[in-house]
Each structure stands twice: as C-alpha cells, then as structure tokens.
Amino acid sequence: MSPMQLKKGEVIGLPIRRLGINGEGVGFYRKQVVFVDGAIPGEYVTTRITEVQKKYARGEILRLKKPSSHRVKPPCPIYQQCGGCQLQHIDYPMQLRLKRELVEEAFSRYAKQEMPTIRETIGMEEPWTYRNKAQLPVRRQAGGVVMGMYTPGSHHLVDMKGCLVQHPETDRILDIVRQVLQDLSIPLYNEKKHRGAVRHLVVRVGIATKEAQLVLISREDPLPKEDALVKELHRRLPGVSSFIVNHNPHRTSLVFGEKSRVLWGEEKITEGLGKLTFRLSAPAFFQLNPSQTVRLYDTVLNVAGLSGRETVVDAYCGAGTIGLWLAGHAARVIGMDIVPEAITDARENAAMNRIDHAEYVLGAAEELLPRWADQGFRPDVVVADPPRTGLGEDFMDALLRAEVPRFVYVSCNPSTLAKDCNRLARGGYAIRSVQPVDMFPQTSQVESVTLLERKNQ
Numbered sequence: 001m002s003p004m005q006l007k008k009g010e011v012i013g014l015p016i017r018r019l020g021i022n023g024e025g026v027g028f029y030r031k032q033v034v035f036v037d038g039a040i041p042g043e044y045v046t047t048r049i050t051e052v053q054k055k056y057a058r059g060e061i062l063r064l065k066k067p068s069s070h071r072v073k074p075p076c077p078i079y080q081q082c083g084g085c086q087l088q089h090i091d092y093p094m095q096l097r098l099k100r101e102l103v104e105e106a107f108s109r110y111a112k113q114e115m116p117t118i119r120e121t122i123g124m125e126e127p128w129t130y131r132n133k134a135q136l137p138v139r140r141q142a143g144g145v146v147m148g149m150y151t152p153g154s155h156h157l158v159d160m161k162g163c164l165v166q167h168p169e170t171d172r173i174l175d176i177v178r179q180v181l182q183d184l185s186i187p188l189y190n191e192k193k194h195r196g197a198v199r200h201l202v203v204r205v206g207i208a209t210k211e212a213q214l215v216l217i218s219r220e221d222p223l224p225k226e227d228a229l230v231k232e233l234h235r236r237l238p239g240v241s242s243f244i245v246n247h248n249p250h251r252t253s254l255v256f257g258e259k260s261r262v263l264w265g266e267e268k269i270t271e272g273l274g275k276l277t278f279r280l281s282a283p284a285f286f287q288l289n290p291s292q293t294v295r296l297y298d299t300v301l302n303v304a305g306l307s308g309r310e311t312v313v314d315a316y317c318g319a320g321t322i323g324l325w326l327a328g329h330a331a332r333v334i335g336m337d338i339v340p341e342a343i344t345d346a347r348e349n350a351a352m353n354r355i356d357h358a359e360y361v362l363g364a365a366e367e368l369l370p371r372w373a374d375q376g377f378r379p380d381v382v383v384a385d386p387p388r389t390g391l392g393e394d395f396m397d398a399l400l401r402a403e404v405p406r407f408v409y410v411s412c413n414p415s416t417l418a419k420d421c422n423r424l425a426r427g428g429y430a431i432r433s434v435q436p437v438d439m440f441p442q443t444s445q446v447e448s449v450t451l452l453e454r455k456n457q
C-alpha cells in the first residue's frame with residue numbers, strides 16, 4: 001500500500017466531480033478515485049472511507065458541507081434501503097443532464113479519437129409510474145410474505161409495498177398475490193436450502209390495453225395447492241387475463257426457467273405502441289417504459305434514413321417491435337433473437353399488424369449475421385439492440401465485412417456502446433450522432449441511439 005493511500009475509517013473533505021455509472025458521486029483524493037453513494041456532482045462532502053481497493057475507495061457522507069441546489073428529498077420511503085432507484089435525491093432536469101454526461105464520459109474514455117457530439121437526453125414529462133413490469137423475488141421472512149429488491153450486495157429482501165416508478169396496477173396485483181400466498185400458506189422458495197416452491201413473481205401490464213399477466217416462477221411444477229391457489233387468484237384478480245406458471249428448478253440467479261404453462265386464461269397479453277399492437281409471451285422481452293419506447297423507436301426511425309427501398313436487419317429483435325416500427329418505411333425487415341418465444345411473438349406481431357415483408361429467424365445475432373455476410377447478404381441498414389454486454393466481436397466483424405452502409409446501435413450500457421463504437425470506427429465507420437433517451441427515470445440507467453455510417457459512403 002502506498003503511504004499516500006486512503007485508509008478505512010479516515011475522514012476527508014471531498015469535492016464531487018461527476019456521477020458514476022451506478023449513480024454514486026465520484027471524487028478524487030490524492031489522485032485516488034472515491035465513490036460516495038448519494039453525493040451529487042458539484043457538492044463538497046465530508047466523507048468517511050468505508051472500503052479501500054487497489055484502484056478506488058468508497059466513502060459514506062458524514063456531512064454535506066456544500067449541498068447541491070439540485071438536491072431534493074427522495075419521495076420514496078424505502079429509497080435508502082431498496083437500491084432500485086439511485087437518483088431520487090436529484091431533481092429531474094439535473095438527472096437528464098447527468099445521464100448525458102455519463103454517455104459523454106464513456107465516449108471520452110473508450111472512443112476519444114472519435115468523440116461525437118452527445119445530444120441532450122430525451123426525458124419524460126411525468127417521470128414516475130412508468131414501469132409496465134415488476135419482477136420480484138418472494139420469500140418468507142419473519143413469518144410473513146416479503147417481496148421486493150435485495151439490499152445492494154446482500155440477499156436480504158427489502159419489503160416493497162408500493163413502488164413510485166411502477167405502474168399502480170402492478171402494485172395492486174402484487175399486493176393481492178401477497179395476501180393469497182399468505183392466506184393459503186403456499187411454500188415459498190428458500191434459497192439457502194433450495195427448497196419451497198414460488199421464487200419470483202412477474203407482473204406485466206398492457207398500459208394501452210389494460211390487460212395484465214401474472215407469472216409465478218416456481219421450483220416445483222405443479223404448484224403446491226395449485227387448484228386452490230389458481231381459484232383464489234382468479235377470484236381476487238378478475239382483471240388479470242393471463243396466469244402462468246414458469247418452472248425453474250435450478251440453483252440459478254436466472255429468473256425464468258425453460259418451461260411455462262398456462263394456469264388460467266390467455267398465454268399472452270396484448271400491448272399497443274403507437275398504431276401497432278403486440279402480443280407478448282411471458283419470457284419475451286418488451287421495453288419497460290412504453291411512452292419513452294415510442295420516443296426511442298422514433299429516434300431510431302429518424303436516424304435510419306429509410307426511403308422505402310431498404311432491407312433492414314433488426315438484430316436482437318425481441319418481440320419484433322423495432323423492426324415493425326420501421327417496416328412501413330422499408331422494403332424488407334429481417335429480425336433475429338435467441339429466445340424462441342420472442343421469435344414466435346415477432347412472427348405473430350407482424351401478421352397481426354398486416355406487415356408481410358418482415359421475417360424472423362431464431363438464433364444468435366453473432367452467428368447469423370456473419371453466416372449471412374459470408375453468403376453475400378448486404379443489408380442497407382442494421383439496427384441492433386443488444387443486452388448490456390454489447391455486440392460480439394463476430395457481429396462487428398460481419399458488419400464490417402458486409403460493408404453495411406448504416407448501423408443504428410440502441411444501447412443500454414454507455415461503456416460497451418463506446419467500446420464497440422471505437423472498434424467500428426477503427427474498421428471504417430463514422431459516429432454521426434448519439435442521442436440519450438431516459439427509459440428509466442430516477443435510476444442511473446441510460447439508453448442511447450447511436451448512428452454510425454461507412455466513412456466512404
């Protein structure tokens with residue numbers, strides 16, 4: 001340890017320079033990075049060091065010596081314990097500015113040579129109650145049914161009775177399910193012993209259609225007391241159109257298991273976005289904030305520059321939503337996803353919206369695109385919306401080999417976005433625009449739509 005290094009328990013004064021990717025304030029003390037939960041850029045805080053690692057230290061706020069004018073009282077009563085939101089203590093206009101800076105910081109770190117202009121974040125008018133889906137672990141703690149988020153870094157559940165970013169209907173449904181599980185003494189999952197049945201509850205609502213789906217993820221299938229449970233859930237939740245059990249018998253942190261079974265009602269629910277209607281299976285991905293999804297997809301449409309003659313690839317297509325949003329402006333759409341239910345949904349969604357020039361292929365994007373590129377396939381526009389890990393090397397190589405003129409990258413992780421853009425820029429792409437969109441107000445997450453074009457185009 002260098003003599004200058006901070007020590008655990010040391011108390012220091014620290015100016016906060018920027019926001020970290022997990023929503024913490026970031027300061028520098030004798031050139032060492034210090035993360036301080038709850039601190040806001042521009043503040044000066046007295047901090048006690050709680051953890052020291054080789055490359056960084058963590059501290060807690062003892063006193064706010066110079067508080068930010070953007071500091072607000074977090075409205076959620078369990079804000080400190082829950083950890084689901086990280087930015088409720090910052091006013092919304094400042095949240096939007098800081099998210100733009102997060103994207104800028106990622107590009108300046110990983111793609112400095114190609115530094116693009118990052119636009120102002122597109123925010124919401126009413127940045128609350130936007131989430132259409134709740135996915136919560138459920139356990140028995142102190143004799144009662146508890147559902148909520150894990151305290152950061154632990155396996156202790158913080159009981160969540162109502163959430164300010166969830167759609168109120170998801171809260172109402174979860175509350176009734178909690179009562180039913182309690183009243184019928186349904187065995188809940190015990191992670192340590194790998195015993196018990198119900199382990200997660202997933203509620204998804206169609207905000208435009210007012211439909212709702214409840215999925216009970218269970219270690220056991222059939223569920224204990226299944227007939228009584230289904231009868232009671234149906235009686236107390238008459239508006240829920242789809243009750244599903246998903247069987248996940250494994251010791252795993254993955255929520256969904258491989259098999260789902262309808263307990264009552266429909267297999268899928270319907271949701272509307274703009275003029276389109278989508279049918280959604282329980283395991284298929286669907287954006288969590290529908291009103292911002294319209295803005296996100298309109299941003300993709302604007303930068304895709306379609307004339308109606310193009311072939312568009314919708315890589316990582318989920319239930320086909322982005323491709324179908326663009327389909328009215330393209331000659332052909334080809335989507336791909338690794339989740340079989342998503343591909344089935346995407347095909348059904350194309351048919352339901354009377355779009356007959358969209359096709360869907362089951363498979364990994366990083367395998368399919370290279371194979372197609374080797375066969376001479378040259379799409380005009382590729383849109384990719386991958387998970388947080390970003391694009392695979394093989395996928396990027398295929399983009400370069402196929403000399404795809406325009407690539408629209410929808411990303412929920414500024415770091416992987418900037419690294420991938422750097423790689424593509426070295427291969428011959430110019431980064432034309434980066435548009436952050438706030439899909440998750442009150443949290444530190446930020447989505448962006450980035451347009452890349454072949455330089456010689």
Ligand SMILES: C[S@@+](CC[C@H](N)C(=O)[O-])C[C@H]1O[C@@H](n2cnc3c(N)ncnc32)[C@H](O)[C@@H]1O
Pocket residue numbers: 284285286287315316317318319320321322336337338339342363364365366385386387
């Ligand atoms: C962020 S979601 C985007 C879905 C869709 N574009 C949307 O807007 O709703 C990412 C999707 O990538 C899919 N996925 C994950 N890994 C994949 C891979 N290697 N190849 C293809 N799809 C993948 C997931 O199943 C999920 O549907």
